[in-house]
Amino acid sequence: MTDFLVIGGGIMGMLSSYALTQKGYSVQLLESQQCGREASWAGGGIVSPLNPWNYPASISRLTQFSQQLYPDLVNQLTDQTGIDPELYSTGMLTCQPAIEGGSNSSTIDQAVDWANQYDIELEILDQYAIGQLQPDLTSAISQGLWMPAVSNIRNPRLLKALKKAISQEPLISIQENCPVVELLLEGEKVQGAATKAGNFYAGNTLVTSGAWSQQLLGKAAAERSIWPIRGQMLLYKPGPKLLNTIVLSGNQYLIPRKDGHILVGSTLEDVGFDNTTTEQAYVELKAFAESMLPALADYPVIQQWAGLRPASPDGIPHIGPVANYENLFINAGHFRNGVVLAPGSVQVLIEQMLGEPTSLDCTAYQSISR
Numbered sequence: 001m002t003d004f005l006v007i008g009g010g011i012m013g014m015l016s017s018y019a020l021t022q023k024g025y026s027v028q029l030l031e032s033q034q035c036g037r038e039a040s041w042a043g044g045g046i047v048s049p050l051n052p053w054n055y056p057a058s059i060s061r062l063t064q065f066s067q068q069l070y071p072d073l074v075n076q077l078t079d080q081t082g083i084d085p086e087l088y089s090t091g092m093l094t095c096q097p098a099i100e101g102g103s104n105s106s107t108i109d110q111a112v113d114w115a116n117q118y119d120i121e122l123e124i125l126d127q128y129a130i131g132q133l134q135p136d137l138t139s140a141i142s143q144g145l146w147m148p149a150v151s152n153i154r155n156p157r158l159l160k161a162l163k164k165a166i167s168q169e170p171l172i173s174i175q176e177n178c179p180v181v182e183l184l185l186e187g188e189k190v191q192g193a194a195t196k197a198g199n200f201y202a203g204n205t206l207v208t209s210g211a212w213s214q215q216l217l218g219k220a221a222a223e224r225s226i227w228p229i230r231g232q233m234l235l236y237k238p239g240p241k242l243l244n245t246i247v248l249s250g251n252q253y254l255i256p257r258k259d260g261h262i263l264v265g266s267t268l269e270d271v272g273f274d275n276t277t278t279e280q281a282y283v284e285l286k287a288f289a290e291s292m293l294p295a296l297a298d299y300p301v302i303q304q305w306a307g308l309r310p311a312s313p314d315g316i317p318h319i320g321p322v323a324n325y326e327n328l329f330i331n332a333g334h335f336r337n338g339v340v341l342a343p344g345s346v347q348v349l350i351e352q353m354l355g356e357p358t359s360l361d362c363t364a365y366q367s368i369s370r
């Protein structure tokens, strides 16, 4: 019998499958549509939470752990598949709202305390220093918090590399266009999952179905453990390279890719499972982009898209066993941070599934288990 049934082929499902086979376990991966086309594809790929000082310790610890795992993962996937996910160390500048007339000293104190606590490089930049760092940015930014060590990754390429790596792996069978209709629950055990193509059985079942995970778990999860929050993005490809760093202002940001593309994000919309794009988001994001980087007004938006983030209470993901079932596990609910948190989440998930000591205290990620 297959060792693990993995339901959902986003970053969590593919990376979990990859890691399991590296330990010698067999995996059956089931995906509703095509692997790597939902939130994990739609995301911006910032390898850090936005305003990371606003998060609880459980997220800061997991972030730091995960960030450290990224370079080796990217090198391994690039060597194995020839696809480079382009981990790009750009730093991240968080503009402070002094330009809007408010006092920001408490945010700065909070950020500095957080950086000291986690030994993270963070500088307070004034208007002149921001101009030196990023000459094409609007001169209206009077103060910013600069984290030089933050990277971004080209998440669609990361997914492409992961898919190629797992497709080459003899221990993994991938079934796409195969939505799981329900879990086959029997007493305290899960036998597997039912699909229109038949039932799939395995020793253990892992739910990595992103925003759809709650639907699948049904009564095995408390209400509103995971729900969809839509995010929309725009893409520019200006001729000259206009941006070198990630720039965040409020909830919106600009992300530079290595080849000069600039991504603009994002919206936070509670609209259920609707992942269509809207004119309103287009207008808002375009106005934001051009206010921050005026030269962008000379270039067209070349793409707009939307994705459904798997939101969870306080944005804390569910990673570990599902309560009352001895062989049912979850790795979902990473909300705005699933790309940065993926390598660390998968590692502590697998440690829990295999009954090994965990690299971090996982209590905070086990709310579905309690």
Ligand SMILES: Cc1cc2nc3c(=O)[nH]c(=O)nc-3n(C[C@H](O)[C@H](O)[C@H](O)COP(=O)(O)OP(=O)(O)OC[C@H]3O[C@@H](n4cnc5c(N)ncnc54)[C@H](O)[C@@H]3O)c2cc1C
Pocket (backbone or CB within 6 Å): 007, 008, 009, 010, 011, 012, 013, 030, 031, 032, 033, 034, 035, 036, 037, 038, 039, 040, 041, 042, 043, 044, 045, 046, 047, 048, 178, 179, 180, 181, 208, 209, 210, 211, 212, 213, 216, 230, 231, 232, 233, 265, 266, 306, 307, 308, 309, 310, 331, 332, 333, 334, 335, 336, 337, 338, 339, 340, 341
């Ligand atoms: C606009 C936007 C910007 C973002 N920016 C960032 C960022 O900069 N940095 C960051 O760290 N994170 C970011 N995120 C968040 C991040 O993308 C998500 O947290 C992460 O991708 C979630 O991964 P996942 O594998 O859990 O979900 P998904 O990628 O959604 O994968 C779940 C998969 O499960 C499949 N599935 C669902 N139901 C079933 C079923 N019944 N049977 C079989 N398969 C099923 C789906 O088809 C899907 O492929 C962003 C998200 C969005 C939308």
